[in-house]
Amino acid sequence: MAISLREKVDEAKKFIQSKTKVKPGIGIILGTGLGALAKEIEVENVLPYQDIPHFVTSTIHGHEGNLILGKLMNKVIVAMQGRLHFYEGYSSEEITFPVRVMRKLGVNLLIESNAAGGMNPNFKAGDLMIITDHINLTGINPLIGPNDERLGPRFPDMCEPYDKELIELCEKVALEEGIRIHRGVYVGVTGPNLETPAEYRFLRLIGADAVGMSTVPEVIAAKHSGLKVLGISCITDECIPDRLEPVDIRKILKIAKLSEPKMTRLVRKVLEEI
Numbered sequence: 195m196a197i198s199l200r201e202k203v204d205e206a207k208k209f210i211q212s213k214t215k216v217k218p219g220i221g222i223i224l225g226t227g228l229g230a231l232a233k234e235i236e237v238e239n240v241l242p243y244q245d246i247p248h249f250v251t252s253t254i255h256g257h258e259g260n261l262i263l264g265k266l267m268n269k270v271i272v273a274m275q276g277r278l279h280f281y282e283g284y285s286s287e288e289i290t291f292p293v294r295v296m297r298k299l300g301v302n303l304l305i306e307s308n309a310a311g312g313m314n315p316n317f318k319a320g321d322l323m324i325i326t327d328h329i330n331l332t333g334i335n336p337l338i339g340p341n342d343e344r345l346g347p348r349f350p351d352m353c354e355p356y357d358k359e360l361i362e363l364c365e366k367v368a369l370e371e372g373i374r375i376h377r378g379v380y381v382g383v384t385g386p387n388l389e390t391p392a393e394y395r396f397l398r399l400i401g402a403d404a405v406g407m408s409t410v411p412e413v414i415a416a417k418h419s420g421l422k423v424l425g426i427s428c429i430t431d432e433c434i435p436d437r438l439e440p441v442d443i444r445k446i447l448k449i450a451k452l453s454e455p456k457m458t459r460l461v462r463k464v465l466e467e468i
């Protein structure tokens with residue numbers, strides 16, 4: 195008989211706890227822009243996704259697949275080195291599974307980063323944006339299917355998807371550090387193609403400031419599980435429909451790389467002040 199999601203989460207949790215003594219309170223998804231943060235973790239254990247029951251591995255070159263347990267700025271953390279995307283062919287349950295496991299390990303705050311296209315005309319490539327809210331246009335939802343009340347409620351509330359106090363703290367830290375930062379709404383799409391000019395115009399019109407291919411399913415699962423969330427986007431390209439240029443993925447990755455030191459500095463300082 196197929197085992198339930200809750201049983202899978204329990205098996206993964208038990209496996210991880212058999213390999214480490216670390217009891218993390220904060221989970222970090224090292225998305226685009228935060229890769230370098232991995233080097234600053236005082237690592238206790240590195241668990242490859244392929245060793246952990248029910249984890250899937252990232253298919254994207256350059257996205258490693260490890261769960262890292264240790265300390266960062268004196269906080270006990272678990273970090274996902276390598277995130278999973280819907281466009282890779284995984285189900286929304288698979289993508290969000292690690293978030294559920296983090297919760298079972300004792301995590302109560304999730305920090306995530308991503309790369310996003312900036313549609314707000316005030317945004318420049320290389321800027322950072324604190325996510326204040328999101329729009330789920332992925333067409334998927336990790337909560338579809340039978341609900342297990344032990345994992346979370348059938349109809350989870352979404353009135354504060356991103357924690358207001360952490361948004362304030364993150365903005366304060368950015369100002370102190372002289373980091374140019376915005377607040378904005380992130381719209382999640384599946385990708386993997388980028389948007390047409392008409393799609394960017396539509397996404398802007400419905401109230402989004404930035405668009406990207408990740409984060410939203412993870413945040414839905416995080417809120418369902420009762421986690422607080424802080425999300426930061428690195429604006430890698432300017433998506434203004436009337437002056438859209440062909441996108442060069444190498445350029446996007448280069449911008450993300452250039453933003454990495456400030457994103458890393460920001461998250462370190464936020465962790466210090468939590």
Ligand code: HPA
Nearest residue numbers: 309310311405406407430
């Ligand atoms: N669209 C979707 N995802 C993205 C973009 C974009 O323009 N830029 C970086 N990630």
